[in-house]
Amino acid sequence: MRVIGLMSGTSYDAIDAAVADLDLVGDSLVLKPLGMVSEPYDGELREALTAALPPGHTTLGEVCRLDTLIGQAFAAAAVRADRELCEGLAGLVASHGQTVYHWVAEKEVHGTLQLGQPAWIAEATGLPVVADFRPRDIAAGGQGAPLVSLFDLLWLRGRPGRPVALNIGGIANLTAPDGTAFDTGPGCALIDAAARGFSGGALSYDTDGALAARGRVHGPLLDRLLEEPYYALPAPKTTGKELFHLGRLRDALAGFGTLPAEDVVATLTMLTARTVADAVRSVGATEVVASGGGTRNPVLMGMLGELLPGVAVRTSDELGLPSGAKEAYAFAVLGFLTLHGLPGTEPASTGARHPSVLGSVTPGREGLRLPPPAGRGPTRLLLD
Structure with a gap:
């Protein structure tokens, strides 16, 4: 059919x-x-x-x-x-x-x-x-959610080691071989919101990670963002833009003065990479097969690779499925x-x-x- x-x-x-x-x-x-x-x-x-x-x-x-x-x-x-x-x-x-x-x-x-x-x-x-x-x-x-988990389980069954499927859209989610699946947190949601907010709507996302590449990760802001209670919840769990939106970002920025847009976007990109990497480690993955729009952000994918030494990080394209x-x-x-x-x-x-x-x-x-x-x-x- x-x-x-x-x-x-x-x-x-x-x-x-x-x-x-x-x-x-x-x-x-x-x-x-x-x-x-x-x-x-x-x-x-x-x-x-x-x-x-x-x-x-x-x-x-x-x-x-x-x-x-x-x-x-x-x-x-x-x-x-x-x-x-x-x-x-x-x-x-x-x-x-x-x-x-x-x-x-x-x-x-x-x-x-x-x-x-x-x-x-x-x-x-x-x-x-x-x-x-x-x-x-x-x-x-x-x-x-994540409803793609059954697809992931059927598709990756039989691969060596412990492969996980990762999708990085507005929200990121993963599926592990034992069926554990959950939203890890913001994929590109906060990055997109910052790009739109700082550009006055001229940008809808950080094209090719250009903003993040010019910025530096702001440690205190990253620490504040990582305090979000969602990350500590056990699986199964799901989330959305009800939680990760521009208003929440503005709240997190309070008290830091005026930070360069590039630094904020770099920090948000690291937030996504950190929360995804933490989730990948929590399920003992030996391989990550990634898909979604976030895979087109080389800065994000580079950060993720650095945070997961010893774990093969590849896109679904390499396995024959366009990411x-x-x-x-x-x-x-x-x-x-x-x-x-x-x-x-x-x-x-x-x-x-x-x-x-x-x-x-x-x-x-x-x-x-x-x-x-x-x-x-x-x-x-x-x-x-």
């Missing part, structure tokens, strides 16, 4: 649409990557989304408007991917949507909200759409599993009481024709 996976992460800079051929062969799920297209958010929509996200305030009317506009933007990305990458032969769309809130209180996740109404995608493509992946795991007592497309491919896999009645979670990763078949299905133009339920889920993922 040819599946389009749609993803926009916590950096919300663009919608990624990756196309995969997926086939269950015995106990293996075989994935053939067919490529990815990326559609940047329209500037006006991105500004509206930025304004609505924590710590900003919004209205139900604006939430409704964003749900529609994001759904239409996701639909356009899916149509383009179907046309350019698979000649109109896709059979399913799996849409993560855009996370706008992750409700965490007293160390538990009580709810989550992803916008991007799937009806717009189904109407534009004519295909069935699997969406709203996270709530079912939360209803089963889980964190609803910028991995999450979109992962949700293509989750959508495929849902359509076949198979669980998309690993309880050890999310803390749920049991595995769950994820998401809700919106029928396509020809109604909903589900394939026969698969007998059991795959035990490994192979790249073709």
